[in-house]
Amino acid sequence: MRYQLRELVDFFGLETPADDIRPEDIVRYIAWSRQQPVRRYRGGQKAGRGDFLDTGAKRSPSTINNHLALFAAAMARARKQGLIRHVVDVPRLRVPRDLPNPLRPEDARAILAQAEPHLRDVIVLCMSTGMRLRERLPLRWKQVDLDRAVITLDSSTKSGKGRAVYLGNQAQATLTRLASERPEGADHVILYRHKGTGDPRPIKDIHKSWGRALERAGLKGRYRLHDNRAAFCTALAETGANAIDIQRLAGHASIATTMRHINASDSRLRETVGRLPASTIHNRWRPRQESNLQPVD
Structure with a gap:
């Protein structure tokens, strides 16, 4: 700010x-x-x-x-506070609202296979919890309760509200391993090894390592980091989870955002349109009849 x-x-x-x-x-x-x-x-x-x-x-x-x-x-x-007499009108720009672009399972496996260890942990935590990047990178052990399988986020989240992040089996297994590898005195959950000294350090940015993993996997420019979070939301939608539960688990401030993820993966709608018979088009389309009128010279 x-x-x-x-x-x-x-x-x-x-x-x-x-x-x-x-x-x-x-x-x-x-x-x-x-x-x-x-x-x-x-x-x-x-x-x-x-x-x-x-x-x-x-x-x-x-x-x-x-x-x-x-x-x-x-x-x-x-x-x-009475410091000024009037407030100028401040407009807002129109923001495009494209549908999410969740990672396909086969692409996610290819990226994980090429990712550096710390990036792999960041991706897995996102795809299994839906946490935002700004919530994952600064995550500290005091926020993690493995016994209760929950992460507690404070009001520094995007919505400005604290929330609970529930851990499934994959997320809990990843955090349990990281806890067993935790260097003495380390406070941050996800660390990387400095190339020069080998010391474990907190991660501040992973865009470069993400780009390298995409390039190695032959997917350069195909996905953004945020698409890992979209994969979490759309996977929930495909299991039949209702919109309110997905909104709470993802921490969306607006149900409209959640609905965009559901619409991007609505298997029911896909199956419905798949039942449309080919004859539907043929029965409704008739070739234009040839005119019997002759052109006038």
């Missing part, structure tokens, strides 16, 4: 009175923001400009909307 605030202050100017910001200024910010590259954090003791890597991609509408929402919230609070 502090990086978003810093950007907004830099763009509009620290000395600019909030009352002077107009709708056209917001439009100008949106146009500028669309051209900004997506930067990925590379690690380091302190986050600075040198700790980020440009990916070459441009910001998505949802990312820009996050910035706009922060700006709108700051303006609303300033108005409530």
